[in-house]
């Protein structure tokens with residue numbers, strides 16, 4: 141029987157290939173959409189994992205999260221430096237770290253922050269060490285620059301017509317281990333350097349200018365610069381300039397809620413990024429609806445493909461089934477052949493579809509990771525197994541249709557057709 | 558006289574077959590008997606009901622009313638499945654367009670129905686090879702689609718004979734063949750049926766084939782208009 145089925149499929153290999161391809165592509169589309177949507181949800185949630193509480197100036201909570209967790213370039217309102225000072229002194233706070241952004245270098249965002257934040261966010265260094273002077277920088281795991289490279293920050297991004305900060309050069313001292321977050325694509329520099337470049341926080345202005353002139357006597361800048369050898373001060377007790385975002389590590393969960401309460405309203409917002417993301421998914425209901433619609437559409441496509449295949453299969457097999465019956469094949473064998481041949485094609489198509497879907501989703505996720513730094517965990521779960529079983533059972537049922545139809549027709553009629 | 562058990566006799570009573578949209582029945586036979594071991598030709602113009610007659614007596618179609626008794630048992634009363642099983646055990650069919658399965662070799666085609674019915678033991682496989690060589694085919698492993706039409710019909714005859722049927726029924730077995738291979742196939746069919754001692758019913762227009770059979774039924778517009786014995790035909 142298997143021999144007969146295989147001979148039949150070999151003979152009609154082009155048709156069988158089209159059937160398998162059709163079913164595979166329709167399945168793959170649904171699988172890709174499903175896997176991608178789930179991976180995006182999980183991946184972004186993981187990216188926000190280390191960000192317990194983010195405080196910023198009053199404004200869009202969503203933008204605050206997108207800019208601080210996902211490093212999406214956008215102008216943020218600045219919270220006053222007092223907020224950082226107050227948070228640093230708050231007994232409910234383990235530590236508070238300013239995050240400053242806006243500059244970039246060869247496509248990578250420059251993020252000004254503290255060593256405390258880096259130490260708590262990342263598992264450590266793949267090579268080199270943390271910055272210890274104002275003119276040093278460390279690289280996220282995905283930044284393709286060597287240790288010792290010179291970083292010349294550009295205001296904004298090259299695409300938006302940013303200009304370089306003349307004379308400012310950081311030297312790379314280390315590379316972090318991967319985190320699977322957008323921060324892997326960032327170049328991390330001391331926040332104090334960012335402030336100095338932008339002429340902020342110069343509470344010891346003349347000292348700085350003196351250093352400056354000593355080191356850059358040949359440049360005729362009116363810009364503010366950094367003192368590459370200055371030690372890093374991460375004590376924000378007072379006099380910090382305006383800050384776009386502050387990452388706060390509360391001492392306990394209860395403290396986290398109290399802090400969020402305390403820094404909501406007035407001039408500041410305090411958000412749990414995970415919560416904002418959840419709300420974001422909820423408000424992005426439309427987008428999700430579109431994805432679900434695409435997924436549902438592709439499922440419908442699979443169903444349509446299956447029905448189309450079934451109908452053509454009935455037509456093609458009518459004569460064959462009639463002949464098998466006429467020449468003495470028993471009912472069960474004819475039924476089994478008609479059923480199994482169709483089911484085999486559809487099942488192979490569905491399995492290929494899952495494979496193609498997985499590969500496609502991985503591929504899309506890789507591209508996404510390269511562009512965003514967010515690692516998307518693409519993979520099959522229990523619910524996918526359920527979908528697979530559902531599809532295969534549907535295929536099994538549908539495959540029986542030609543076999544049943546074949547018996548509703550006399551062999552004489554089937555042979556004539 | 559005792560007949561071999563495998564030979565089948567036929568008795569048709571009050572058979573009437575109509576199709577939707579047609580005013581008169583396509584086939585109407587009041588009473589007809591064919592004795593076990595008899596060799597009968599069925600002739601008549603195109604559309605006279607020959608194929609309908611074959612489809613009814615083989616149980617391939619159950620469109621009509623009346624009874625069709627083979628060795629006394631009425632196949633019109635059998636279920637679809639039971640009729641398929643009965644046909645597999647008792648009828649060797651040869652059709653105008655072969656109905657062989659491409660992709661399979663000659664011997665696999667001969668054996669396919671028996672294999673699907675799980676009756677193909679080694680004796681039957683040997684018999685398949687013997688039958689192929691007795692119909693003059695020396696390459697049993699040849700793929701069916703590479704054969705000439707005459708060779709294909711020989712394979713079909715071998716398949717019809719495999720399970721030693723009580724009756725061999727052929728519907729225009731030579732009509733789609735050229736005259737020389739048609740003649741060869743006709744001779745083969747008669748010889749094989751004689752050797753198997755089966756009842757034989759052949760629809761044909763071929764005078765040389767008809768002339769070599771015992772009896773000739775002529776159909777016209779679904780009715781038997783002539784029923785002649787061979788000696789009466791011979792001039």
Ligand SMILES: Nc1ncnc2c1ncn2[C@@H]1O[C@H](COP(=O)(O)OP(=O)(O)O)[C@@H](O)[C@H]1O
Nearest residue numbers: 576577583601602603604605606607608609610
């Ligand atoms: N399934 C059917 N539906 C309607 N008419 C049919 C059907 N089968 C056969 N006929 C008609 O019955 C008549 C006899 O057909 P058939 O037995 O095939 O003739 P023959 O084999 O003698 O040429 C023809 O007129 C044919 O058109």
Ligand SMILES: [Mg+2]
Nearest residue numbers: 607608609728
């Ligand atoms: Mg006919």
